[in-house]
Amino acid sequence: MKKIFTLAAxxxxxxxxxxxxxxxxxxxxxxxDYQFTVVKENPxxxxxxxxxxxxxxxxxxxxxxxSEVIKAKGIKDPALYxxxxxxxxxxxxxxxxxxxxxxxxxxxNFAVGSDFGxxxxxxxxxxxxxxxxxxxxxxxxxxxxxxxxxAGLKGYVSAVVKNPNRKLTKxxxxxxxxxxxxxxxxxxxxxxxxxxxxxxxxxxxxxGLNLDDYIGFTxxxxxxxxTQFAMEVQDNWRNSPSWNVPLDEFMAIMDYAVExxxxxxxxxxxxxxxxxxxxxxxxxxxxxxxxxxxQERWVGRADDKPAEKPVVKEVKVTQEIRQQYYDxxxxxxxxxxxxxxxxxxxxxxxxYMIKNSWGEAGAYKGLxxxxxxxxxxxxxxxxxxxxxxxxxxxxxxxLK
Numbered sequence: 001m002k003k004i005f006t007l008a009a010x011x012x013x014x015x016x017x018x019x020x021x022x023x024x025x026x027x028x029x030x031x032x033d034y035q036f037t038v039v040k041e042n043p044x045x046x047x048x049x050x051x052x053x054x055x056x057x058x059x060x061x062x063x064x065x066x067s068e069v070i071k072a073k074g075i076k077d078p079a080l081y082x083x084x085x086x087x088x089x090x091x092x093x094x095x096x097x098x099x100x101x102x103x104x105x106x107x108x109n110f111a112v113g114s115d116f117g118x119x120x121x122x123x124x125x126x127x128x129x130x131x132x133x134x135x136x137x138x139x140x141x142x143x144x145x146x147x148x149x150x151a152g153l154k155g156y157v158s159a160v161v162k163n164p165n166r167k168l169t170k171x172x173x174x175x176x177x178x179x180x181x182x183x184x185x186x187x188x189x190x191x192x193x194x195x196x197x198x199x200x201x202x203x204x205x206x207x208g209l210n211l212d213d214y215i216g217f218t219x220x221x222x223x224x225x226x227t228q229f230a231m232e233v234q235d236n237w238r239n240s241p242s243w244n245v246p247l248d249e250f251m252a253i254m255d256y257a258v259e260x261x262x263x264x265x266x267x268x269x270x271x272x273x274x275x276x277x278x279x280x281x282x283x284x285x286x287x288x289x290x291x292x293x294x295q296e297r298w299v300g301r302a303d304d305k306p307a308e309k310p311v312v313k314e315v316k317v318t319q320e321i322r323q324q325y326y327d328x329x330x331x332x333x334x335x336x337x338x339x340x341x342x343x344x345x346x347x348x349x350x351x352y353m354i355k356n357s358w359g360e361a362g363a364y365k366g367l368x369x370x371x372x373x374x375x376x377x378x379x380x381x382x383x384x385x386x387x388x389x390x391x392x393x394x395x396x397x398x399l400k
Contacts, residue, residue, distance in 0.1 A: 045063060
């Protein structure tokens, strides 16, 4: 997932860097027109801010793992919730990607985006670190600002790929480490959390998680159902696999997870006019016939009462429509977020409660309400604990 850097940048470009952007109309939905009631809400850690970095994949992936720890350990006091260092994972991921980029002679997307599988594989290989022990920001800002770092790394590995000596030296990886150390700082060998000294590996192992329990799912017809494939998006550089299931089962997994106390790492498209920068994700049916003025079409009449009905008609997503979005690239690999609850609006329509990583932005202080139709049409893939998957679906893919 590639992601938008600052809220100002979001408002300006409403899309993804290094990706063709779709034109956007002014947001046709307003939080004031919706009244939400929580149906089920699972614990999450505080909202973070990825700021000027394309690291939504890590912020959302680690937020998901933090909720997994909360559930696994039965933590009730928010003061005891874990706070994992995003930049530790980012740093280790950047290094691994640099090595692979050179091995593939540059035939790999070397950019800021990645996916949830990267978080899991990096944690497996290198462990986890507490946020206070490693902020990963040595360049003088309070929040991530990584444009210079990203450009510098890309320039360095691109130069190495050219192999000017016609034989690579053994020391070029030290150059990658040097750049990362300069911008992000050296990774601590040990650190202390609540009076206990850990290494990154021992700290990971103390969290009560089995990282082999996490599996990806998607739902598309260009691959057979109940088989795995690596999502064909540039940022899936590790070729992390997802199980392909029919749309109704895909949605059932999200519902089952939340209803049973689990959360979901969510990846998908947010380059839609209906995904507002103010806390709503609505799959607006722009082709729906409407009467009256253009203003009435998008924001309703002045005398409409929010309690009566939402003012926007949504697309009714089918498996075919979902596939069409993917094939025509109107559903793209934009953003990663953390799905943690279910709510209903004043008409009883289902929404998913989402934790974003843009700071306390929008009407709900960094949280979003995503409609069921938006999730059906615009979710590319999810990551869940296998224990959060209905047993009949696990059986169909050959897992227990």
